[in-house]
Amino acid sequence: MEVSCVWPLIFITILRLCRVHALLPIPIISMEEKIKIDEETKVTCSLPASECRCLEVELRIITEEKLKNCVSHKGNFPNVTCTLEVTKDMHEVELSCEAHFRTKSKPQKLNIQSEPEFTDCPDKLIWIDGQENSFHCKAKGYPPPTVTCVKDSTVYTEGEKFTTHKNMSGDFNCRAANFDVVSKMVTVSVQYEPRISIIIVQPSEAIEEGENLTLSCEADAVPPPSYSWHTPTTQLIYDYDNRTIQIKDAKRIHDGYYICIAQNKLGIQMLKQKITVNEPEIISATDSNLAKESKGNGAEKMGPAFSGLFSVLLLLSFYYLF
Structure with a gap:
């Protein structure tokens, strides 16, 4: 029973290895078409495409002859180019290209929980009435904290754009919050x-x-x-x-x-x-005398009339008495 269980595992492992090798790109070696004796020629080993960006690749040109000035290039089309000094004895010398792959995982960041901390939040801000502004209070921590500034029950989120009004002058309570909370006061002066x-x-x-x-x-x-x-x-x-x-x-x-x-x-x-x-009103002496005379004449005119009325009243009183 144990032997019968081992063989399927071996078979699956072989299939996986074959699949991996089948997916790997095959390097290509290329040389100049016309090679002359006693001259240098270029030999290049390269991969056809960047199919395995998750793999680190090292390319080598394999030959018994001596190579020099090898230059490697990485990127989407990795390659290595070497110089070979050609002699007549090198006729039909074989050269091959090897690609050595190293696999690696995608990088993962280590996230450590930390309380919020203000990194850039000025104590005083000067704004202009009618212009567009926002609070730039940066804070660090993990999870990344949310930063808000509050005044008179109005909440402004860090980076939020708004039009400034002169009644916004005063103290704002700016808070950075994740699993913990820190705060600081920011004084705003609005000029107009x-x-x-x-x-x-x-x-x-x-x-x-x-x-x-x-x-x-x-x-x-x-x-x-x-x-x-x-x-x-x-x-x-x-x-x-x-x-x-x-x-x-x-x-x-x-x-x-x-x-x-x-x-x-x-x-x-x-x-x-x-x-x-x-200009002040001016009363002359002549006008003053005229005013006095008019008052006197009025009294004199009233004198005879008053005397006649008194006489009539006196006669009527005697008539009714006797």
Whole structure:
């Protein structure tokens, strides 16, 4: 029973060996067509095609004669070429080509589980409002960690493209997670051009000559803007950052448009405000006397009428009494 079981195994092994050898490519040896005595000639051993990329192959030219300057080439069409010094005694000398194969498996990587670790994640980022951006927080570990950054319940995946808005300024919690989790804070500053909301005028936009007035320009920008003004006159008082200007003892030359200019490296915006300076109302002495006379004349006109009415009332009272 044991002998009968061995023979099938031997037969299967022989079949496998034959199959392997049948699959192996056969090397080819090639030489020049016209070979002359006392000259060098090239002899090449090569494989016909790259059918066995999984095999390492070594090609050899086999002969009893002395070969020199052998050069090997690897790749899709491996070959070896040698130089042979030809003599008349070499007629009908045999040369053959041998291919020696070494098989190997495909490489496999050894994957060792490791907790996540940030490798490239800056503490601070500067973005421009309206431009396309993304978080570039790289982390290593196995399995490869997933990196996300969160602010106000909004989650951004590492590398995800989005349009930046100024309300995105602030601290983001960036997390790298696989079987473990690590996190770090990333501070984002979104820069944007100036936006002037209002020019505040105190006490009002219309004043009389001799009064005081203040204009303050309110602008929002990152980085903070610089301020300048275009005004009807230079007779003004500026504060330390030019955001506020004052008019002392207003005159007619202060009447006109005041333009606030707010500017940073990203842009510029302007807003204008009209200021009116009125002349004060002047009452002359003649007009004052006329006003007094009109009051006096009114009293005199009312005097006789009042006396007549009093007399009538007095007579009626006597009539009813007696």
